[in-house]
Amino acid sequence: MVARLSLTDPELDQLFRALADGTRRDIIARLLAGEPSSVSTLAARYDMSFAAVQKHVAVLEEAGLVSKEARGRERLVRGNPERIAQARTLLLQLEQLWISRLTQLDELFAESPTPSAD
Amino acid sequence: MVARLSLTDPELDQLFRALADGTRRDIIARLLAGEPSSVSTLAARYDMSFAAVQKHVAVLEEAGLVSKEARGRERLVRGNPERIAQARTLLLQLEQLWISRLTQLDELFAESPTPSAD
């Protein structure tokens, strides 16, 4: 399991950008919770044009959050939970910066029981 | 600890939108790893105009990822790890949709040892 876990900055931009829309988050949730779906099946669920949903799916695909395969005239869309996990890992890393800092502060005060007034 | 963990859709849009830029992610990382910093201290680190960094900080503040307080003429910016955690929780929830589905599929096949060819 030595797959590249670190995404490039442009990849991260795309990833979070794709997540920054409610319809797209909903599409992801449906795909992860249910079966892979055709674009038109997805589109039926939203009060917008088919082409608009197509666009959303394209953004998700570009970001690696979904994949698309041809099944006859249909395009089957499936979710990619690994990509979500990559985003989550990045966020965890950010949080860990904070935790590391708090830990260092704790150790600093543990070493010098009489901290300066600074 | 019954704080509202669920953000609204517009809030989530803002949150992920804010994370969808490399400079902004870097600002967050610096603030979480180090001391709260003034806007000009932050700005010195990036090869762009001061006003551009100001804008980035404003986006982060709007998204709840940083907070700003006046300290004389300076504006001290500090990171907000709780907000990162909220984004992470949302992503975890998406992953759990997938995991729930896999679990149900496992149980389905455990119940019927002769799955249909479908």
Place this chain on the structure above:
DNA sequence: CAGACGTGCAACCATATGGTTGTATAATAC
């Protein structure tokens, strides 16, 4: 085979986005 269905793509639109330069005001230092 003809009609219906599913999709891809283009062009359009109003608005938003990362940047820029410029101006003004408040706070700080000497």
Place this chain on the structure above:
DNA sequence: GTATTATACAACCATATGGTTGCACGTCTG
């Protein structure tokens, strides 16, 4: 008090973004 520093805000710009309508082509069905 004057000069410097830090910031807020405005206007601008090229590009991107969520939507729209329209057209065309491939696939499927009766």
